[in-house]
Amino acid sequence: MLPIMASVCLACIGSAMLTTAVSFYLGKPGIAPDIVQIVLTAYPVGFLIGCLITRPLVARYGHERTFLLILTTALLSAAGFVFTDFVPSWFCFRLLGGMSMASMFVICESWINLYAEQHNRGAMFSIYMLTTAIAVLLGQVLVALVGPQSPHLFSVAAATVLLAFVPKFAGLRWPALPSVPAEQAQATGADRRLGPLALFRLAPVTVVAIFQGGITNMNVFVLTPIYGTQIGLSASATVWLVTTISIAGMVAQTPVGWLSDRLDRRLILLVQGLVSVTACAMIAWVGTLSVPLLFVLFFVYGATALTIYPVAMAFGASQLHSRHMVAASGTLLLLYSIGNVATPGVAAGLMAHLGPPAMFLLLGGGAVLVTLAACYNLLRRPVATPIAQAVEDQV
Numbered sequence: 001m002l003p004i005m006a007s008v009c010l011a012c013i014g015s016a017m018l019t020t021a022v023s024f025y026l027g028k029p030g031i032a033p034d035i036v037q038i039v040l041t042a043y044p045v046g047f048l049i050g051c052l053i054t055r056p057l058v059a060r061y062g063h064e065r066t067f068l069l070i071l072t073t074a075l076l077s078a079a080g081f082v083f084t085d086f087v088p089s090w091f092c093f094r095l096l097g098g099m100s101m102a103s104m105f106v107i108c109e110s111w112i113n114l115y116a117e118q119h120n121r122g123a124m125f126s127i128y129m130l131t132t133a134i135a136v137l138l139g140q141v142l143v144a145l146v147g148p149q150s151p152h153l154f155s156v157a158a159a160t161v162l163l164a165f166v167p168k169f170a171g172l173r174w175p176a177l178p179s180v181p182a183e184q185a186q187a188t189g190a191d192r193r194l195g196p197l198a199l200f201r202l203a204p205v206t207v208v209a210i211f212q213g214g215i216t217n218m219n220v221f222v223l224t225p226i227y228g229t230q231i232g233l234s235a236s237a238t239v240w241l242v243t244t245i246s247i248a249g250m251v252a253q254t255p256v257g258w259l260s261d262r263l264d265r266r267l268i269l270l271v272q273g274l275v276s277v278t279a280c281a282m283i284a285w286v287g288t289l290s291v292p293l294l295f296v297l298f299f300v301y302g303a304t305a306l307t308i309y310p311v312a313m314a315f316g317a318s319q320l321h322s323r324h325m326v327a328a329s330g331t332l333l334l335l336y337s338i339g340n341v342a343t344p345g346v347a348a349g350l351m352a353h354l355g356p357p358a359m360f361l362l363l364g365g366g367a368v369l370v371t372l373a374a375c376y377n378l379l380r381r382p383v384a385t386p387i388a389q390a391v392e393d394q395v
Helices: 002-026 033-061 063-083 087-115 121-146 153-163 196-202 204-216 219-230 235-260 265-289 291-305 308-318 322-342 344-354 356-379 385-393
Strands: none
Touching (some): 002 033, 002 121, 002 219, 033 087, 033 322, 033 344, 087 121, 087 322, 121 153, 121 308, 196 204, 196 322, 204 265, 204 308, 204 322, 219 235, 219 344, 219 356, 235 265, 235 308, 265 291, 265 308, 291 356, 308 322, 344 356
């Protein structure tokens, strides 16, 4: 897995740097709120497009060649910020950046689902999630080292994306996928369109939690620099606030994954939802009273909210037949991207009209949905295997 994870890590570092750098630039006085909302929405819209176009590309060209094509697109979008500071053109660059990152995630997650076996799928997903968490953390560290206001920030980000090609240039190849049985290769219409409704009938909390992940996992990194600027934090303090969230998500991945293999994942999701709601409420009400308290609350929020996604994915996979894994992965990532698209502009508008703490009305709302869905999933009768198969085949 080394060549895959190395390329993904480097590409994610560059993407994280660009996200923070763009957010800092948009937080400057004199930039119209409408422009801010448009540029912030570009990335999630691109993410949505990436979820839709990647699967046909993988089917035609394979995982590795499609990944290289997408990585080239990511490099071009990152390079655009180096050559122009014309903000309206940044919409296109962020659109391509979001499309590229979504495509990379679809490629990697579908590759893991096809390559891994039942006994090691959780471990491989854990490595994958840890890799992306480390990448986001390193991205924020690089922003701090280069300087949030440095004119070279975009250049360093583009160079980092360029380094993602190194594993390929070094001759490292992805491990070959196992041969697919004929009955799985000839996918039925049901396999190709395992939709949200069918997934909701099998695992309601997974569908809701993945949507919450779309609201949280990316947008908290997009919105936090704006939040920090608006409440009066220095640029360096704001970078470390984003870094705190990254560290919390990274540190919590392994223990939460360990617990999810030993306890009822629905119960874990319930606890995560409750803690996330509480953290959001505390940040909104008292977070601005003390900077150390704000960092503690952000750490608690990051440790819980950023670990909901892998637990929900693991629970959803446990409810599905293996032949539906790839189709379900695409549908869940689509839901994730819808959460991305629906929220940045809304959050920016709420913050403009109600103040910076309004950001946590949205993030806390997502956590409330996870809590309610986990309660529903815990209280309802388990879906029997024959019923689950019938649900899958009726989509």
